[in-house]
Amino acid sequence: TTLLDIQDLHARVQDKDILKGLNLTVNAGTVHAIMGPNGAGKSTLSKVLAGAADYEVTGGRVLLAGKDLLALNPEARAAAGVFMGFQYPVEIPGVSNMMFLKAAVNAQRKQRGEPELEAADFLAWVRHRVKQMKMDPAMLSRGVNEGFSGGEKKRNEILQMLVLEPKLMVLDETDSGLDIDALRIVAEGINAMRSPERATVLVTHYQRLLDYVQPDHVHVLAGGRIIKSGGPELARELEEKGYGWLQAA
Ligand code: ADP
Ligand code: MG
Numbered sequence: 354t355t356l357l358d359i360q361d362l363h364a365r366v367q368d369k370d371i372l373k374g375l376n377l378t379v380n381a382g383t384v385h386a387i388m389g390p391n392g393a394g395k396s397t398l399s400k401v402l403a404g405a406a407d408y409e410v411t412g413g414r415v416l417l418a419g420k421d422l423l424a425l426n427p428e429a430r431a432a433a434g435v436f437m438g439f440q441y442p443v444e445i446p447g448v449s450n451m452m453f454l455k456a457a458v459n460a461q462r463k464q465r466g467e468p469e470l471e472a473a474d475f476l477a478w479v480r481h482r483v484k485q486m487k488m489d490p491a492m493l494s495r496g497v498n499e500g501f502s503g504g505e506k507k508r509n510e511i512l513q514m515l516v517l518e519p520k521l522m523v524l525d526e527t528d529s530g531l532d533i534d535a536l537r538i539v540a541e542g543i544n545a546m547r548s549p550e551r552a553t554v555l556v557t558h559y560q561r562l563l564d565y566v567q568p569d570h571v572h573v574l575a576g577g578r579i580i581k582s583g584g585p586e587l588a589r590e591l592e593e594k595g596y597g598w599l600q601a602a
């Protein structure tokens with residue numbers, strides 16, 4: 354079944370048209386990789402899906418499980434199961450990771466009309482996920498991303514994802530700046546979330562992450578639209594040949 358359906362999406366930032374008729378269909382149970390040159394609009398696509406301010410949709414539709422995603426505010430999108438991981442995770446000094454995770458989980462439950470989790474249940478759940486990500490439990494009492502290294506931030510982002518258990522995961526260059534151990538852990542987190550009900554859209558520049566997370570589909574985003582789609586072999590071809598041969602076509 355179709356989880357995410359993007360139809361002829363047009364979007365602009367500061368009066369500049371960035372997405373120009375983007376189409377993408379993501380079925381539940383699949384992992385899609387989106388690759389493409391710098392400035393193609395990959396991060397813009399993530400921001401538009403998240404409902405970030407400053408990104409104006411000027412045409413097209415985005416359906417999540419058949420419902421109009423663009424009609425929802427960012428909080429409602431999160432409650433509907435959309436998780437965004439960003440290239441530059443924010444730091445929230447003074448708010449501990451534990452507090453942040455609890456607030457995020459309960460905010461989503463509230464949006465869905467579900468009761469708050471019991472404190473003990475929540476703690477057990479988070480500890481299970483921390484262990485799964487091979488993280489130091491001490492990080493739970495640190496400020497969100499405060500003084501974290503690039504790798505720690507990414508690991509933390511994946512922890513947030515595992516705790517929230519979203520339906521659709523959109524990860525924008527989650528692999529950038531990761532050493533090989535952190536890359537493996539991030540990949541394990543993504544793979545742990547693979548299920549017939551969920552789907553992942555991975556924005557990445559490199560084949561490297563795709564050695565650990567096997568995508569079902571690979572797309573090239575250039576000039577604001579998807580200009581080529583294929584299987585995992587497309588990523589390897591791009592690694593070898595770059596993007597020039599596609600744009601020329
Ligand atoms: P990618 O992630 O594929 O490298 P982006 O979506 O970040 O590409 O950017 C696409 C284009 O939109 C670029 O030309 C970029 O300069 C422009 N852009 C993105 N965000 C903004 C913004 N907040 N303000 C102005 N221009 C932006
Ligand atoms: Mg479509």
Ligand code: MG
Nearest residue numbers: 395396397440
């Ligand atoms: Mg980007």
